[in-house]
Amino acid sequence: MVEITIRKRPHAEAVATQRKFFKKTARGKVVKVLRERYLREDVPCGISHCTICPGMPGTTLPTSGGQGHKSYPHGHFILPDTNVFLHQMDLMEASQLNAPVILLQTVLEEVRHRSLPLYNRLRALVKAEDKQFWVYYNEFRSETACIRLDGETPNDRNDRSIRKASDWYKSHISQVFGRNPQNISTLPTVLLLTDDAANRKFCDAEGIPNSSVRKYVEGLKDATSLLDLLSAAGETEIEPTAALVAGRGALYPEYMPQANLVAGVKAGHLHQGHFNANPYNYLEGNVTVPAHTKPVLLIGREHMNRAVQGDVVVVEIFDEKEWKAPADAVVDQETTLKNDDPDESEEEPDDENALAEERERRALVRENARKQPASSERQPTGRVVGIIKRNWRAYVCHIDSTSLASSSATSLSLQSVFATPVSRFLPRIRLRTRQAPTLIGQKILVTIDRWDATSRYPEGHFVRALGRAESKEAEQESLMLEFEVPYRPFGKAILDCLPPEGEQWVVPPKDPNNPAWRNREDLRDKVICSIDPPGCQDIDDALHATMLPNGNIEAGVHIADVSYFVLPDNPMDAEAAARGTTVYLVDKRIDMLPALLGTNLCSLRPHVERLAFSVIWELTPDAQIVNVRFTKSVIASKSAFTYEEAQIRKDDPHRQDELTQGIRLLNSIAIKLRQQRMDAGALNLASPEVKIHLDSAETSGPIDVEQKQMLETNSLVEEFMLLANISVAKKIQETFPQSAVLRRHLPPPKTNFEKLQDILLKRKGMKLDVSSSGALAASLDKCVDSAFPAFNTLVRIMATRCMLSAEYFCSGSVGRDTFGHYGLASPIYTHFTSPIRRYADVLAHRQLAAAINYASLHATLHSKTHVEQVLSVVNRRHRMAQMASRASVEFYVGLALKSRGADKDGKPKEVQEEAFVIRTFRNGLGVFVSKLGLEGLVLFKREIKFDAENYTVTVPQPKGKEVTVAVFDKVTVRITVEKDRNTQRGVVKMVLVEPVDTST
Amino acid sequence: MGSRVEILNDGGYRSDGRRQFELRDIAIDLSRHGQADGSAMYTQGLTEVLVTVFGPREAKLRSQTIHNRANINVEVNIAAFSTGERRKRSRGDKRILELGAAIKSTFEPVIQTHLYPRSQIDIFVQVLQQDGGLLSAAINATTLALITAGIPLFDYVCAVSSGVHSTHAMLDLTTLEENDVPHLTVAVMPRTGKITLVTLETRLHSDRFEEVFRIACEAGKVLHEEMRNAIKARTSALARAMGEGHPAGAPSNREGDEDFEMGDD
């Protein structure tokens, strides 16, 4: 039995134990909040053999501290401040850094408040087996608790709190271990680690041992390898460059103080949002803010003011007469800044630097000189005045070889170099390294540490090398890093959650007392089959249909019963929740669940008994639902078809067996279901989907690219999956109105379509009605050009890009009127049909099982906050996974092009493809090669006439003739893959061949 | 989400520094209050409740008279300043009615009402400040006030709130915690172990329910001890006072004086 006690709070110390503050509620009311704090004597120090602190669970810190630092021969503990974790996480994670660490609650909470990703890394460090971390809850122990004094900033309070804890450790250690006076001089040191010079001064005054991070690392055995990991941030006071830089003056405006930002946003004259860089023009970005339907445009370096993709920024919006339209020219940072020198620590700004500035200024002037844009194109324009939160992470980069001062492979001198991120959304990063020559031609991981007002580029540091650029391994890993795909193999704790029988696991013999069979329907006699793409290993759904005696039809969808194997709150479940989804790259699948489940136990293979979760409808021949029921079941699929096999079987009049009849029945219902959906206004959208054929025999060689084919049977499966998802959504929402896991697709703001509507009207005289999804669907159907069959698909692709993305949400968290799925025109929707590869489906399974009283619902699935939290992770993972897959396809398309473009001798051969113009720029065209699903840019070397109003460019021809190219025009492009000489990165280049040749 | 408070951190501490099974500080003041026959000021953490009891006395209304036992009448009043958000609650407010009904049904089987036919016992619950566990504080205060009024009870009623964060049970929740975790209030009669009240405001997994319920019952015993000590202390103070010739319950300090003046409102 647990021990229950009453905590006594000394009322005399009300100041220390009560906290009063004011808080604004969701409705805007200001309320007084009073909270208590219970100070304790029993918060343990974490040092082994401490005779004062109560029993300490888990691993503790060694009594004599860490060894191996030359300044602390009697051992030491390090006690870092918050900034050390915020700026030097890579260093703290390094395995060579193995001193015992005292992590204060104050620090832990501040890190959590400042950056969740860093907080999560820190938590992992605390748990890591090769690290010695102890979390000391200083704010709960009476001797070390700190209250903010009048007039003290939260930062100063935290610094004081950290010093107080440091001082306490010092006296605690001497009290415990220094009883013997001889020991006093040999006690380990508790070293406060901080890069804040002011704080160190306080420490010196108070007699607290302290050190800057750099000075500490320099005294370690592995100093050289560790120093490279040291981030540039927080070195302000040691580097002489600070003075130099100050002399040169700021390139960017300083940020406003945090309090002014917050107040300004609240008052409404400043606006907060995420910064998005423009991938076509590195001198432009925008921020979507709640107050305006169109994003706020930021033009030029100064106005973007050091914001990096994903940062949460605060912007000031200019007067309306200064509003501009987004750029219509392509500005590439690599060409514009080709010769910029990374080493800014010269006394005077050198010529190259001035040159870069001049070039950028010209690019901007060109932009500004364009004629006053039509008012419809103008959008709020402004500048960044402050940053609420940086979202910096590690970026995959290439070193720009031209930025090296010395490329001699043996050079170990410290040099400043540029790292160019793979993503076009990011600025170049300047970093200092001794390994520059060996990093040329490699993919490397770089993090940004800081971006001062005096520095044109952000400063970062090298984390590690991923391998040769364009090697599949390096590309694969960099893809996974770039999109934050967790790709570690599953650990033992996770694999231990699998059934001990492993691959030999079978459904136990039928027995109502066996837990596997409890409340399960025996559907083994049903004529069930699965229909999937060829080579599918994780079959998570199967179907059946039969005629009922009353003329109605029974149809069933059977989904692998993943929640039977994945129990709530065990390590496997936690891992699946963190992964959120299986990620499909062209050459690799990163599973959400261990392969044993995905490809065997939960794969509804033919002729094998499997556990399933079934949705069974009675439908009229007109596909109206008479009733639906849900049941856990045991099934035995009779066959696993590919879409093509199923199609052929269905179309073969000689086949009259039960399976084929089932497929025909399913198909006839599916056609009607689809019609019903379309009538309700569902959208038939298109996305460029291509399939990559991997040649397995040859390790390096691809590959062919082919567009995905849609058969009737694709649609059959799709319709039934939709129907199952909708039926399940209704059921769980009814049963758990506060916490049901649902999925929705919000209608897009009408302004998203303005540009497309204008293009269609001007180029084709076509109207797009976006008043509802039904109207949009109908008008999309009318966008047909008989001379141009692919036109409709192209318009659909462009329309899709105007929409928002679908998302998971918790039913209790949003208004009932926003549940709808716009694209599917369904008032409610969820994901139920792929629990092997999507975590949201696992949750839906658990909620459905509880809704039919099969099992009780785990407590966490009742909690709105918990469901919200899990789904926000899943949503993010889902987005990232999609981007990773797309990038993977792009990489292989590039490889395919390269191999196709080379003849037997390896000499480059030309690849020409048909393409469609989708955008016009002042100096080029955006084109889409539908056959390859590839989007590219064609740049003109000659002067061209650009008509922004009518979306055309006119290219002069030698004999005074002119050729005009417009959006939607069909053109022919020559595609090559060129290696960027500086970064060794393969870049797809497109040149127009028809109607004009732009290569000359 | 970054700034949200952690309900239970990795070190096993709650946001106010307590561990899972630690109750908040309890203060009990049983000094006499105005004309009331019995009263108790009960503070648990930042939740503060004053209960005054009048009776048993002759029933005022015919309609409320019960021929073979006393009628129990509970009135609840929540001070506008009791939460941060100033809100006036009318007597007909649903939450107030529910609170009153829960207290009444809790005590009906505990008070030996059959001893006082055709009479009535009035219980006034004044909520002065709230930070979670309102019902349990009101019940404990009522028990104490009834005892000081000399009304015979079959047993003490000791109530406590408890909840589950993820899979961890916790006792005595603050408002912050109540907003986040499924929770329940349990009132026990410690001598017999009988349960007189269980309320569950949110859904809770049945396996979890059992565990939380059991712990809440155990906590009831701890509370019992605390409440009994307070009564004992009052009794011995009374005895001492009588020995010294002071009138029973006479205020001997200034706080008592203030109480006295505030009594009739």
Ligand SMILES: [Zn+2]
């Ligand atoms: Zn200790």
